[in-house]
Amino acid sequence: xxxxxGQRALHSAIALGALVMLVFFLVRLTGDPASxxxxxxxxxxxxxxxxxxxxxxxxxxxxxxxxxxxxxxxDFGHSIRKDRPALEVVLxxxxxxxxxxxxxxxxxxxxxxxxxxxxAIRPGGMFDRMSTLTSLGAASAPxxxxxxxxxxxxxxxxxWLPTSGTGGWQYWILPLAVLSLRPFGLLVQVVRxxxxxxxxxxxxxxxxxxxxxxxxVVFVHALRNSGLAVVTVAGDQMVGIVxxxxxxxxxxxxxxVGKLMIDAVIQRDFTLVQATIxxxxxxxxxxxxxxxxxxxxxxxxxxxx
Amino acid sequence: xxxxxxLLEVRDLRVEFRSGLETVHAVNGAxxxxxxxxxxxxxxxxxxxxxxxxAAIMRLLPQPPARITAxxxxxxxxxxxxxxxxxxxxxxGRRIGMVFQDALSSLNPVFSVGxxxxxxxxxxxxxxxxxxxxRAIELLDRVGISGAATRVDHFPHQFSGGMRQRVMIAMxxxxxxxxxIADEPTTALxxxxxxxxxxxxASLRAEYGxxxxxxxxxxxxxxxxxxxxxxxxxxxxxxxxxxxEVLRRPSHPxxxxxxxxxxxxxxxxQKLHPIVGSPPDLARMPVGCAFHPRxxxxxEICTRVAPPCTVxxxxxxxxxxxxxHFAAEVASGRVA
Amino acid sequence: xxDPAATPVAAAAEAVQVRRRLPLWRLLVRDRFALVAAFxxxxxxxxxxxxxxxxxxxxxxxxLRARNTPPGSLEKGWLAVLGTDALGRSMLARLxxxxxxxxxxxxxxxxxxxxxxxxxxxxxxxxGGWSSHLIMRGADVLQSFxxxxxxxxxxxxxxxxxxxxxxxxxxxxxxxxxxVARAEVLEIRERLFVQAARALGGGRRHILRRHIxxxxxxxxxxxxxxDFAVVMLAESSLSxxxxxxxxxxxxxxxxxxxxxxxxxVAWWLSFLPGLAIMLAAMSANVLSSxxxxxxxxxxxxxxxxxxxxx
Numbered sequence: 001x002x003x004x005x006g007q008r009a010l011h012s013a014i015a016l017g018a019l020v021m022l023v024f025f026l027v028r029l030t031g032d033p034a035s036x037x038x039x040x041x042x043x044x045x046x047x048x049x050x051x052x053x054x055x056x057x058x059x060x061x062x063x064x065x066x067x068x069x070x071x072x073x074x075d076f077g078h079s080i081r082k083d084r085p086a087l088e089v090v091l092x093x094x095x096x097x098x099x100x101x102x103x104x105x106x107x108x109x110x111x112x113x114x115x116x117x118x119x120a121i122r123p124g125g126m127f128d129r130m131s132t133l134t135s136l137g138a139a140s141a142p143x144x145x146x147x148x149x150x151x152x153x154x155x156x157x158x159x160w161l162p163t164s165g166t167g168g169w170q171y172w173i174l175p176l177a178v179l180s181l182r183p184f185g186l187l188v189q190v191v192r193x194x195x196x197x198x199x200x201x202x203x204x205x206x207x208x209x210x211x212x213x214x215x216x217v218v219f220v221h222a223l224r225n226s227g228l229a230v231v232t233v234a235g236d237q238m239v240g241i242v243x244x245x246x247x248x249x250x251x252x253x254x255x256x257v258g259k260l261m262i263d264a265v266i267q268r269d270f271t272l273v274q275a276t277i278x279x280x281x282x283x284x285x286x287x288x289x290x291x292x293x294x295x296x297x298x299x300x301x302x303x304x305x
Numbered sequence: 306x307x308x309x310x311x312l313l314e315v316r317d318l319r320v321e322f323r324s325g326l327e328t329v330h331a332v333n334g335a336x337x338x339x340x341x342x343x344x345x346x347x348x349x350x351x352x353x354x355x356x357x358x359x360a361a362i363m364r365l366l367p368q369p370p371a372r373i374t375a376x377x378x379x380x381x382x383x384x385x386x387x388x389x390x391x392x393x394x395x396x397x398g399r400r401i402g403m404v405f406q407d408a409l410s411s412l413n414p415v416f417s418v419g420x421x422x423x424x425x426x427x428x429x430x431x432x433x434x435x436x437x438x439x440r441a442i443e444l445l446d447r448v449g450i451s452g453a454a455t456r457v458d459h460f461p462h463q464f465s466g467g468m469r470q471r472v473m474i475a476m477x478x479x480x481x482x483x484x485x486i487a488d489e490p491t492t493a494l495x496x497x498x499x500x501x502x503x504x505x506x507a508s509l510r511a512e513y514g515x516x517x518x519x520x521x522x523x524x525x526x527x528x529x530x531x532x533x534x535x536x537x538x539x540x541x542x543x544x545x546x547x548x549x550e551v552l553r554r555p556s557h558p559x560x561x562x563x564x565x566x567x568x569x570x571x572x573x574x575q576k577l578h579p580i581v582g583s584p585p586d587l588a589r590m591p592v593g594c595a596f597h598p599r600x601x602x603x604x605e606i607c608t609r610v611a612p613p614c615t616v617x618x619x620x621x622x623x624x625x626x627x628x629x630h631f632a633a634e635v636a637s638g639r640v641a
Numbered sequence: 642x643x644d645p646a647a648t649p650v651a652a653a654a655e656a657v658q659v660r661r662r663l664p665l666w667r668l669l670v671r672d673r674f675a676l677v678a679a680f681x682x683x684x685x686x687x688x689x690x691x692x693x694x695x696x697x698x699x700x701x702x703x704x705l706r707a708r709n710t711p712p713g714s715l716e717k718g719w720l721a722v723l724g725t726d727a728l729g730r731s732m733l734a735r736l737x738x739x740x741x742x743x744x745x746x747x748x749x750x751x752x753x754x755x756x757x758x759x760x761x762x763x764x765x766x767x768x769g770g771w772s773s774h775l776i777m778r779g780a781d782v783l784q785s786f787x788x789x790x791x792x793x794x795x796x797x798x799x800x801x802x803x804x805x806x807x808x809x810x811x812x813x814x815x816x817x818x819x820x821v822a823r824a825e826v827l828e829i830r831e832r833l834f835v836q837a838a839r840a841l842g843g844g845r846r847h848i849l850r851r852h853i854x855x856x857x858x859x860x861x862x863x864x865x866x867x868d869f870a871v872v873m874l875a876e877s878s879l880s881x882x883x884x885x886x887x888x889x890x891x892x893x894x895x896x897x898x899x900x901x902x903x904x905x906v907a908w909w910l911s912f913l914p915g916l917a918i919m920l921a922a923m924s925a926n927v928l929s930s931x932x933x934x935x936x937x938x939x940x941x942x943x944x945x946x947x948x949x950x951x
Contacts, residue, residue, distance in 0.1 A: 200367065201410065202405060202407060202410040202411040203410065203411055203412055203413040203414070205360075205365050205405065205411070206403075206405060206411045206412065206413070206473075206476070207413070207424075208363075208364075208365060208397065209363050209365065209397055209398060209401075209402075209403040209405075209477075210397065210398035210424060210425045210428060210476065211394045211395070211396075211397040211398030211399060211425075211428050211429060212398075212424065212428050213394060213428065216428070221413055224413075224415050224416070225413070225414070225415055227415075298415065299414070299415060300414070300415060300417075300460040300462070301414060301460070301462050304460070304462070304463060
């Protein structure tokens with residue numbers, strides 16, 4: 001088990017390390033920050049001074065080496081745009097994204113598991129057909145479109161909810177609803193599928209032959225076996241949101257890491273891009289370890305490997 | 306033994322599976338009895354409907370696609386197919402236990418074997434939590450799992466095939482049922498382990514005074530443990546009676562053919578006679594006797610008229626039933 | 642000791658061996674949702690093929706007297722049945738014309754991902770060793786890469802041309818195909834017919850192409866239908882954010898973004914193209930879930946069963 005977990009963690013770490021490296025080099029291909037931050041008529045000397053100050057004049061590999069050294073010492077660099085330590089800026093935005101991600105996943109998992117299991121009890125029945133259509137619709141709806149339509153309807157036309165921004169609980173409703181739509185749709189599909197195969201399995205026959213009631217058969221015997229599928233899909237979706245719920249953050253004006261990262265790329269604020277990607281990569285690494293632990297917890301076969 | 310009360314009655318059971326193009330007639334009027342305390346075997350090739358019959362008795366047929374179109378199943382005088390669900394749940398597991406063919410897929414992979422055995426007690430409201438665990442360990446020990454006190458917390462994948470089948474059996478007999486249905490309990494196992502499992506089933510049967518329905522395609526196993534046997538072909542019981550009678554003097558050509566197809570059976574050092582042809586397409590049953598296309602002694606009448614169920618008097622006075630127009634001829638050995 | 646004709650089979654499989662199967666199109670007709678979805682996608686393919694030629698002029702024709710006509714009336718001609726935009730251009734014509742870009746980008750991207758990812762996955766599964774490690778770790782990296790970030794960076798480095806967009810979208814979907822193809826191959830290569838082909842002296846390339854690829858293909862094609870929806874949504878998001886397809890080219894996602902500025906006065910400018918995206922994505926999802934049911938022997942009967950008995 002420890003070997004399994006260790007190997008998974010190692011793979012995850014390698015992937016994320018490669019990612020950070022890739023971003024470091026890719027972002028430097030987007031252009032010279034000097035042309036964005038200095039006036040158009042800036043002299044060659046001014047440009048040179050700017051590049052020297054931020055270290056952009058050195059060879060890329062040398063820049064990378066000192067970046068790694070700095071990070072190991074806990075120094076994530078200085079944001080050009082915000083004129084503040086980059087890490088500070090990222091850590092300010094991160095809780096917003098994290099709380100969106102957690103809220104979304106709680107809603108999507110609870111609803112997805114309940115609806116998906118109920119649909120699997122009577123495949124082809126009324127509830128199944130309705131929930132299949134709803135979940136496919138939820139998984140197919142473009143989030144930006146749902147977001148602006150939602151604002152138009154609930155904020156502008158009906159005036160029930162605020163259009164955008166952060167604040168009390170009313171501000172959470174639309175962003176969470178929009179974000180949970182796709183994970184919910186996918187989870188209903190996945191839960192229904194794995195519940196169907198679990199309910200047709202031999203061990204469910206055994207349970208029924210023992211006299212176990214239908215509710216226990218569905219929600220204990222079958223659902224427990226669908227746990228892995230739920231964790232896989234939910235984990236995948238959560239990684240996506242931690243990486244930045246750019247659309248929702250943009251449309252609803254939420255200051256999260258997704259928007260921060262995209263803006264930083266566009267503004268060629270290299271240190272901020274690097275700091276953001278490092279923080280999210282670390283978060284995703286932790287998330288991956290948690291997911292693997294859940295696998296181990298849910299499936300004794302992995303535990304004893 | 307023939308004095309014992311009838312525990313399970315299956316009368317004219319018919320089960321079909323429907324799809325868009327065709328209807329598969331899996332069971333076509335199966336009839337047999339099981340008396341309290343006896344071991345009754347249902348013998349037949351795969352696809353003859355024996356496992357579907359077992360599933361029907363346990364109300365385990367997925368409906369749809371399966372449909373029970375006719376017939377009756379009575380357990381201890383009560384109609385299984387029409388009783389309420391709560392009533393059935395008092396019987397399933399408590400009064401009828403079932404052992405399945407493939408123990409690996411029949412045990413839930415994510416729960417410990419102890420949990421799964423204890424669940425049998427729990428659903429029938431028996432014993433406290435600690436007591437259930439103690440009894441689970443006791444049962445594991447009884448079915449021959451060494452170190453039961455630690456094994457109780459292990460998961461199915463940590464057991465070997467034979468051990469898993471022992472766990473299945475422990476679970477099935479946990480509440481001391483009066484009937485145990487064993488659906489091909491040894492098919493998935495090595496030959497040496499098969500014998501051990503059969504011995505275990507036989508000793509448990511004696512200990513608990515259970516009746517046992519053994520579903521098998523294995524003549525050897527059936528001849529060793531069954532008091533009575535019902536031979537199934539194409540969803541019907543074509544011959545049934547005391548095992549020794551049936552196997553010594555078969556009166557249905559199919560039973561005879563089965564015996565001739567295995568070594569040490571009726572073939573007496575001659576070469577084996579595999580049964581020619583294959584079992585009938587259950588979606589397109591032949592008219593008349595279902596066995597006639599493969600029968601060596603089929604005559605004109607067999608292709609038109611389904612043979613009636615006839616009672617044949619055996620040598621020892623015990624009776625058996627046969628569905629063949631020429632049962633007497635087969636029994637007297639006047640055949641090729 | 643045992644009956645020679647008997648082989649151990651599970652109880653259910655014993656009886657539910659359906660050999661005569663309904664042809665695919667009849668199964669499609671039996672599932673109303675899937676049928677509607679198939680029709681819708683077929684219609685979109687027609688729009689993709691002929692739309693710009695048929696309605697290209699109408700989509701760009703300005704009519705300043707008919708600006709922001711709401712949908713649902715034929716008064717201003719049938720082209721205005723879905724309303725007009727702020728310049729009086731027909732929404733219907735614009736939607737039909739935008740079908741080509743929207744669909745073509747998604748279709749090209751997934752086909753590319755399928756071919757490259759499938760091939761890499763099959764190599765990783767069949768050859769194994771260090772090449773497998775390399776391919777799989779590469780897939781890990783791609784999978785952990787925030788796809789939007791990748792798109793933003795690449796489309797900034799290179800220019801936001803359609804071909805670049807297609808490559809970015811294909812790359813983000815690659816890992817799925819690599820993984821699935823590898824997993825399938827790992828299982829298939831132990832099966833008898835592959836072993837037999839190997840024993841007969843078949844070369845690696847021959848076995849991969851003639852024996853393994855045909856078995857892996859259906860699974861990948863099922864994923865392809867889901868991915869069509871995923872990629873179309875991703876392209877729409879990028880176009881919505883302004884880093885996808887650039888005007889004067891149009892896609893549905895871009896139309897939603899453009900309509901956003903007129904939301905308060907002309908809701909249909911954003912709503913209709915968004916609806917078009919959703920319906921197309923949903924059709925692909927419905928069809929893919931139907932395909933999965935057809936491909937699953939334990940579920941297929943649900944489609945084959947007579948009506949009213951499912």
